[in-house]
Amino acid sequence: MNTPSIAPLLALVVASLAAPLTLAEEQSASEDSRRKSRATLRLTDVSGKTHAPFESKQSLGVALIFVSNTCPIANTFQPTLQELGAKWQERGIPFYLVYSSDRLSAGDIRTHVKDFKIQVPAIPDRSQKLARLTEAKVTPEAIVIDREGRIRYRGLINNLYAGYGKKRVRATQHFLNDACESVANGTVVKVPSTKPLGCFIQYAGK
Amino acid sequence: MNRFLFCTLLLLNFASAGEPAKVDFATHIAPIVHSKCSMCHRQGQPGPFELLSYDDVRERGLTIQAVIHDRYMPPWKPVNEDVEFAHDRRLTKAEIRLIDEWIDAEMPAGDLSRVKAPDYSSGWALGKPDAILKMNGRFMVPASGRDVYRSFVFEADFPEDKWVKAVELRPTARGAVHHALFFVDTSGEARSRDGQDGKAGLSGMSFLRQGGDRQRGSLRTRSGSSSTSGVRGLGGYVPGAMPNKLPGDLALPLPKGGDIVMQTHFHPSGKVEYEQAELALYFADRPPARQIVPIQLPPLFGRLAGIDVPAGESDFEIRESFTLPVDVEAVQISGHAHYICREMELTATLPGGTKIDMLSIDDWDLDWQDNYQFREPVMLPAGTRLDARLMYDNSAENPENPHSPPRRIKWGRESTDEMGSVTLQVVAKRSSDRIKLQQATRQLITRSFSKAVPRGTDRARGGNIRGQILDGRLIQLLDRNKDGKLQKTEIPQRLQERFLSIGDTNNDNVIDEQEIKRALSALGGTR
Missing domain, CATH: 1.10.238.10 (EF-hand)
Known part of the structure; x- marks a missing residue:
């Protein structure tokens, strides 16, 4: 009596196993492949030097900071980024500034590096591969990646800006530095994401 | 329009009614950008990037959308609607909707050959200036750290009195200049203090002889004080503001031998910048028949208005009222305050009881201190009461609070102190009434002094x-x-x-x- 009614159900289960992945599954699979790509990150800076931070056992993580040469909010943070970059380079979390735009030439980036006395490696991302890999949307946006390629923090560098045109005299919360601290200590990042504020990254072809 | 064309257009309208109108850059977006953004977002101007071509705008599409919805751009602080301002940069709701639709449609270009870029060939917005002055010395603005306030001298040294219709500034530290105010110094004091600390310019504003300039120029004695509220201004500069020529034959006095002092507010921009601005001056051919009289409420930038905001206080208010003794025409209006001021307004109540909101700013921002010219002079009859109100927020919730945790903030010249006033620039309708008007504004200052020192309390x-x-x-x-x-x-x-x-x-x-x-x-x- 029961047998005939189970058969179609079974068929359905079998069919669903063979069927293409659902959207959610597909996304998690591509996120998994992105994670793996992030764990084997290779970056070429504007002077042509290649960086493979996770090949060094000393690297506890990596901070990618999406920046722009013309975004005033991103530019305001350059002195802070040089300070943090120098500090965390020594403590095993190298910083990289990523310029994700198909309109920026190497010459534009070199001019920016010179004007803003940038010490942190400047990475051109004309193909916007790095932006896609990390789903960055804004400049400045900080993304801290651990050795497994997991994104442990994304968002603001600190709370200097409370909104467009709303600048504090000084920052009182230092999200990026705190996240690096946690990744370096192997503890949980207390604030794993904040909403970045600045200029939007324009994805090519969109 | 001839009837045939009208019918054709009507038909075309019907024909396209079924499908949503296509928004493209060439037809819809370029005119908005060119009239409201490009004057500042172009080479040699303070905008951080150009907004002229299709590629410029497409690259920034999402950012533009974010800042226009935030009302951060185009910068324009007044929210009052009783009066019309000249050169109003605000986007209309329809314009914002068009930009939204264009971005949703993935920013199509349209027929770019039809785009006519605005002509900025003359360099100066108002055309060839009558004189160009260069700032004394070159000042280094650091890459980071606190905001810098500093005054700089432009040696004008004209051998005769001049009447200024407009000034236009061309700063060199474009990323760092957030605003500048221009004052006339006839005492020679600013010039003598210029560079005394080893850097170009001078700190503070103490060169201003409030209401009592030493008389180096002849103009002052001949035509009486034009600075009844204590400060003889020549207007200001904020990024994004188009310089305006004063309407009609109006002009501001620059007495012979006087210098122009520029009080400048710098925001460190992330890189070292050097300021050595040029200032273009546009003169009137002859003295104006009527002179502008500033009515500053409260006077002396609120020096005697009891600005003393307790730490944590979020609604500290100061008020000042002034009744016009004569008929006037209001020409322009501006405000001044520092970081913790939140709201600022000036209301005119006419003798019949009608109220006109002359200026209302609900989110004061030190960075955008503009001078707002009325499209047409606003007539205010004798007996009109002007009420100024300024509100300060010294709580920790105010992100612009210069102190964390909050501290008591009093009146003072440092940017971390406070000031506050709204200045309405008027002309007496009958030129013979000017003296009466000036006397009344002087009496206002006198009353403020008296109120500041109550009898017997000492x-x-x-x-x-x-x-x-x-x-x-x-x-x-x-x-x-x-x-x-x-x-x-x-x-x-x-x-x-x-x-x-x-x-x-x-x-x-x-x-x-x-x-x-x-x-x-x-x-x-x-x-």
Whole structure:
């Protein structure tokens, strides 16, 4: 009596196993492949030097900071980024500034590096591969990646800006530095994401 | 329009009614961007990037969308709608909707050959200037750190009186300049203090002789004071503001030999920048038939308005009222305050009871201090009451609070102190009424002095300050170096704060002759 009614159900289960992945599954699979790509990150800076931070056992993580040469909010943070970059380079979390735009030439980036006395490696991302890999949307946006390629923090560098045109005299919360601290200590990042504020990254072809 | 064309258009309209209208850059977006953004977002102007071509705008599409919805761009602080302003940069709701639709449609270009870029070939927005002055010295703006306030001198040195229709600034530290205000200095003091600390310019504003310039120029004595509220301004500069020529034959005086001083506010931009601005001047051919009279409420940038905001207080208010003694035409309006001011408004109540919102700013921002010219002069009859109100938020919730945790904030010239006033620039409808109007604005200052020193309250504290200041002999006694001024060191310690708070209107720790005279007359003395 029961047998005939189970058969179609079974068929359905079998069919669903063979069927293409659902959207959610597909996304998690591509996120998994992105994670793996992030764990084997290779970056070429504007002077042509290649960086493979996770090949060094000393690297506890990596901070990618999406920046722009013309975004005033991103530019305001350059002195802070040089300070943090120098500090965390020594403590095993190298910083990289990523310029994700198909309109920026190497010459534009070199001019920016010179004007803003940038010490942190400047990475051109004309193909916007790095932006896609990390789903960055804004400049400045900080993304801290651990050795497994997991994104442990994304968002603001600190709370200097409370909104467009709303600048504090000084920052009182230092999200990026705190996240690096946690990744370096192997503890949980207390604030794993904040909403970045600045200029939007324009994805090519969109 | 001929009827045939009209019918064709009507038909076309019907034909396209079924499908949503296509928004493209060439047809819809370029005209908005070119009229509201490009004057500032172009080469040589303070906008951080250009917004002229399709590629410029497409690259920034999402950012543009974010900042226009935030009302951060185009920068325009007034929200009042009773009056119309000239060169209003606000986007209309329809314009914002068009931009939204364009971005949703993935920013199509349209027929780019039809785009006509605005002509900026002359360089200066108002065309060829009558004179171009260069700032004395070059000032280094650091890459980071606190905001910098500094004043710079432009040696004007004209051999005769000039009448200024407009000024236009071309700063070199474009990323760092957030605003500048221009003042005339006829005392030569700014020039003599320029560069004394080893850097171009001077700190603070103490060169301003409030209401009492030493008379180097002849203009002042001939035509009477034009600075009844104490400061002779020549307007200001904020990124994004188009310079305006004063309407009609109106012009502001620049007495012969006078210098122009630019008080500048810099925001470090992330890189070292150097400021050595050029200032273009546009003159009128002849003196105006009628002169502009500034009505500053409260006067002296709120010096005597009791600005003393307790830490944590989020709704601290100051008010000032002034009744017009004569018929006037209001030409333009501006405000001044520092970081913690949140709201600022000036309302005119006409004798019949009609209220006109002349200026209303609900989210004051120190960075965008503009001077707003009315599209048409606003007629205000005698008996109109002007009410100014400024609100300060000294709570920790105010992100622009310069102190964390909040601290008590009083009136002062540092940017972390506060000031506050709204200035309405008017002309008396009948030129013969000007003197009466100026007298009334002077009386307002006098009343403010009197209110600041209530009668009798000082005796209990061991000294009748009113009496002591009134007593010219006391000043003679204290003036040990006999220079006619009271230096801080000459004032007994227990009286220093009170004396300086009353007499030292320009905050330079000296009560000079003009300040003594002013204090004496304000406190009811006749000498």
